[in-house]
Structure formats: C-alpha cells, structure tokens
Amino acid sequence: MSDASDLVLDVKNLKTVFFTNSGLFKAVDDVSFHVRRGETLAIVGESGCGKSVTALSLMRLVPDPPGRIVGGSVTLEGTDLLALDDAKMRAIRGNRISMIFQEPMTSLNPVMRIGDQIVEAVRLHRNLPVREANGIAVEMLRLVRIPEAARRAREYPHQLSGGMRQRAMIAMALACRPALLIADEPTTALDVTIQAQILALILDLQKELGTGLVLITHDLGVVAQTAQRVIVMYAGKKVEEATVEALFAAPKHPYTRGLMASIPAVPASGVAAQARLNEIPGTVPSLVRLPKGCAFAPRCKLVVKRCQEEYPPLQDWGGGHLAACWRAAEVAEEVA
C-alpha cells in the first residue's frame, strides 16, 4: 500500500441522520472509506441506500434541518472538514473538493452565461482579475472538449445539449483543480452514447490532473468500466468493499451477488430469447423501520436465525475485501 501522503480523502465512521415526522432515520450509518490521489472509488447501491447523502455529507451540504452529520470524521488532505466553521468550509468547497450532479440543468444557473459561471467559481477562490479568470474559463471548456469554447462560453445553459451541459459542469468543478471530485450519478440522465463520451472524459481528466474521484452510481457496468475500488451500500450501511476485480470475480455479500445476477447483460452471442433474470425478492426496507439485525435479511436467500438478531460486523476476507455478512464464506463458495 502507498503512504499516507497519497491519501486525499479519509472518511471514518460517518453518521448522518434525518429527523422527520415519522421518526429519526440513519441515512448514513457508520460508513468509512478512503480515496487516494488519482484513484476512483465507486459507491454503488439502489435508491435510498444513502449513497447521495454520503456525497452531500462530504461536501457538508446536507440540508439542516432535517438532516445532520452526527458523528465521524471527513479528512481531506489532512484537514477534518467536519471541524471547520462555515467560512473555512466555503473556502474549501468548490476549491479543494467539488461535485457534479445528475441533472446538469438544475445545477447550472439558467440566466447566467456558462463562461461567467465558471469565472464566478474561479474568482471566489482565487484572487484573479476578470480577464484572466475569463481565460481560465475558456481554457477549461476547451479541456472538457467543448468545440468553439470561446463562443460557447458566452452561451446560456439552455443553448447547450445535455451532454454539453454536463461537460460545462465538469469544467466548472475542475476549474480550481480540486484534490477530490465527487460525481453523483453524472451520466444517469444522459443517453448511452453520450454517457460513454462523458465517462471517458472524466477518466482522461482525472489521469491528467491526478484528482481523486468518488463516483456514485447504481450502474454496475459503469463501476466495472471506471473504478479501481468499490463500496456497496445497503440501507445506509457499507455492506461490502473491494477492488473492482475482486468484487466482480467473487462478491462476498449476498446483496452484491443478487445485484450482479439481476442485471441483464447485452448478449455477446446466443442468449436464449427471453431468459428469466435472477431477481432479489421484496423491496428495499424503509430506513425508519429497519429490521433488527441485518437489513438485507428479509430479502436474503441465505438468511439464518442469527442474521435476524445480530448485525454482522464488517470482516476482512483477505486482501482488503470487506463484507458484512454472517455467511460471507458460503456466498463465495456458491459463486465459485
């Protein structure tokens, strides 16, 4: 493993809760992970698993009320972000750590020119004259491969296509050369040919700039194509963590295994028409009424009595492959 100086982000025991009328729910429950320089960590899970709240917690953008970060630490380049006051956090947000969202149209200001929005971000953090910041904006648009960058910089978001808008968002997020970029479902709203372009772009830029990347997605295909390491979340908890190769070769958590079996694959050849998919029965539990013990137990094929009584701890199954399951050993066997 590399030394600590390589570590861009270190999250320890993060806990974010929401206080709602129907009760308190733990959206992120004791989640730890780290990202190294130039590394891509994917966070996968289905809706409501806490992956987006995790991202917002890193940015300290969890709406309060109803939400609050109640525990843990988020260390970015040696600074604990959770200990900073608001002004100091503002100086870091968009500067050392920035984020792109799923729907670029809702994150861009519709009445401001694209270039000006990047200029605004740049000047907020770096004391530069407008002219120079303008130059950086156009340079950034060129970097994300927007043709005729100088002309596009003078356009408004509605004049750009969905793919172009997401490129502009990436340009803005990277304008200050952050140490860490968080991408929350950056290609989910895009068509598949555009998705391929945007993912390739993000990875290229990451290599060029050495940025750490946290990629949040529900798409295991995207994970396999982009990330080095993965964490799988279910009902607010990290249930598995591994390198991409290890995870896809032998998932240790029954949920991960179920997810992989339930995605239809584009047939390379000779798949029988209308093959049945493996399904995970039931639905994701409500975070307000989580079952005692393992949250996945009600949907799990391998469930035993212990699962319903005691939450399984995260255990290392070799080479840093963590999984929280009482029967992880058997999951591995079944796959092999």
Next chain:
Amino acid sequence: MSEALLEVTDLMKHYPVRAGVLRRQVGTVHAVDGVSFSLRTGETLGLVGESGCGKSTVARSVLRLVEPTSGQIRLDGEDITHLSKTELRPHRRSMQIVFQDPFASLNPRMTAGDIVGEPLAVHGLASGKALEARVAKLFEQVGLRPDQMGNFPHQFSGGQRQRICIARALALEPRLIVCDEPVSALDVSIQAQVINLLIDLQRQHGFSYLFIAHDLAVVAHISHRVAVMYLGRIVEIADKDELFRNPRHPYTQALLASVPIANPHAKRLTPLVDGDVPSPVNPPSGCAFHTRCRFAMERCKTERPALVEAANGHQVACLLNEGTGRSA
C-alpha cells in the same frame, strides 16, 4: 406466431414549431419520419434508441393516442388509422399501454382495486361482486395480494405500482401491450422482478409486446426482434440474436459499444460516436446519421438509405456495402 397482429406502414408524425405573436409555423419537428414494421401474435418487438429518436411517439401513434400525420396502422388486418373515436372503442380493448413512471400514471385518489377495475367498468364487462372477483384475480396474476385492493397508490413501492399498471393493462385481455420504458424508473433489483413478470404473463396469455426502452440490455432480454431508431427512422431491424451478434448499421454498432459492461476485464470505454444527436427540427439530409458516422461517404449526405433486407430477416438502412451495412 406467423400472422401479423400489428402492421405499421410508413408512419409519420410531424409537429409544427410555432413562434412569434402570430404563432406562425417556423419549422417542423420530424418526430417520426417514415417508420414501418410488423408485430406477430405472441411476439415481443423491442424498440430502442436515444432520447428524441421518436420511439415513444411511435408507441403513442400505434394506440392512436397521438394522431399520425400520415401512414397506416393495421391491427389484426383492419386499418385503424382513420377510425373515429366511437369506431375505435372496440379496438381499444385489444391494445393497452404501460407507462414509464408508475408514480404519474396512477390516480392518487383512487384505490388500487378501483384503478385495476376501471377498464372493466368502462367497457361494461363486469360490475359488483363479479368485478371484485376479476380484480382480485388480476392482483394475484401480477404478484400482488388481493387484500391490497383497498390501498391507495402511495402505499405501494415503485415496483408494486408498476405491477398495478400491468394489472390494469391486463384487465381487458388485450392482444397487444405497448410498454413505454416500463422499468427505467425502477431500481435494478426491482427491474428484474418486473421483466420476469412481463415474460411470464406473455407465456401464459400469448399477447404481443411493443417494448420501448433505451436500455439495450433490457430490450435484449425481453425481445424476440429488435428495431433500432435514430432521428425518427428505423435504421436496423432484426431478430434479437442476429442484431446483437451481427449489427450492421454503424449507429447500432456504436450503441452496443457504448454500453458499459459489468466486467472489469472487458474495459473498452471507447466512444464510437462523437457529438450529440442532431435536432429533429432540421434533421440532416440524406442519411440522418451521416454527421456522426465514422464511415460516412459523400453519397450519405444526399441519398436517404431505404430499409432493405441485407440478410434473412435482417433489414438495415445504410448505403455501405451495397446497402447491407457494415458487417461487424
């Protein structure tokens, strides 16, 4: 599995673009620009393409939910393109639709039982106890419990709501069900449940699906044949296995290459197409794909390729290799 249940010939749907105070027409959106296909009884035809390619407009035109500009729709041999609303009514029973968003397509103030029973009541097919019994049976068929009939849509999860929509579509024992992105709003683990349900129901009832989706893997799974659309036109249509094994249109090839595979050892994120889909207001001349095609020739800019048979049952609209497209 031989006779055509649905035959669509040269379907067009153009929308006027109006601007200014006088709302003068300044352009035309070519949403569907000459689409022909047929669908056999018991068959699933997948319709794929990116947003704005016209796939949903095709679906809605087939059901006469939007009026086609021109072309012909034949259901069971009968031309339904110009039937009046009353004349169309008996045919409505044999065509149903399941929409993408199960949150928007269910009336929040009706109970699930009433929603599923409404088509039966509207067509005067059942009432009272008989209606209730039929609805209970429909609930069981789609994997819901009959005791949930009194619940309102908000009490169901996304996957369950889509089951309600499917039960409603089944109520009139249709021969054709149009599925417009039925699983794209659902989580992957739930998506598999709904796809399996659709497959099982088709095996039991023998109806046909026109299955619209942007997710190639989902379409590949459920379809017998697949049609690929680009800017209002079908560019390729073939049996599922043939299409995925031997795609001939450069656009189909690019689409397939863009799908991220869930296998880290098969890294291949190399986009085969640049740029965006052009606007359907002023679609490119000739072959609509020529602006993004790696193999575009001078001819492609002026000549619009017709959909022709390149191999047995495999039709492609591409000028390469004397109209047989590029072999993979």
